[in-house]
Amino acid sequence: MNSFESSCDISTGPRPAASRGSRVLRMSDFRWQGVPATQYKQAADHHCGVTRISLAGETGESTAFHTRYFEIAPDGFSSFEQHAHEHVVVILRGRGTVRLGDTVHEVGFGDTVYVAPHEAHQFRNVGTEPFGFLCIVDAVRDRPVPVTER
């Protein structure tokens, strides 16, 4: 694969019709009623087993941020990448690691990760159940750039 495809900023296909009205999205087993989940159909060089669900900000809302839920399957991982925009991540299920530069932190439910601008980062499932987290980003943001190991 020549072009870098981030596991975070992927297209999620056709969107539901825009709706700006207030609403409650019901969650059952980490899937939200009426909200599509985009699963990677196969592993790539850069990521593996990542599902992305857009909860708010990309379907007609006018927030300055997008709220997404990512889930990484056991043995899966996100792209090792960096970008100018920041991440705020809140773990909702499972156990995983986040690599921030050269440091790896193990994280679980409720732990909150702030990824600073241009910090190389990668999420990895180290448990036996799905590793799921909210990831909130600015609506206007730059594209991720892959990081190669030194």
Place this chain on the structure above:
Amino acid sequence: MNSFESSCDISTGPRPAASRGSRVLRMSDFRWQGVPATQYKQAADHHCGVTRISLAGETGESTAFHTRYFEIAPDGFSSFEQHAHEHVVVILRGRGTVRLGDTVHEVGFGDTVYVAPHEAHQFRNVGTEPFGFLCIVDAVRDRPVPVTER
């Protein structure tokens, strides 16, 4: 009390020193290591039993959004209010209700609420344990306005 004091946009007192570096905030029993929690010392006319924790966006980050955790004690409730800015809320613990205009929805873990501009809204704990949720808002936002019953 003459002036309306929202339960959402309260001051949280002195801030920790700004730090823009990446970091992991460890959570234990819905409190985050090194992050202050501001508890209302007494009930007001408009709200009762609300604790506010600022997780990211207000301590040196440059995100276009603020990520806060609110917790409402049993029998507690937030202000019934409206404002132009939107809320994205994800329930993390307990059972509660959210009133959106004239409709009341019961919500629990993982349920996600989008509050549209100028929608009158109120959160209420209807369970026996704390009712806690993330509430994400634009960093630049208007002040809440109290809503009186018709």
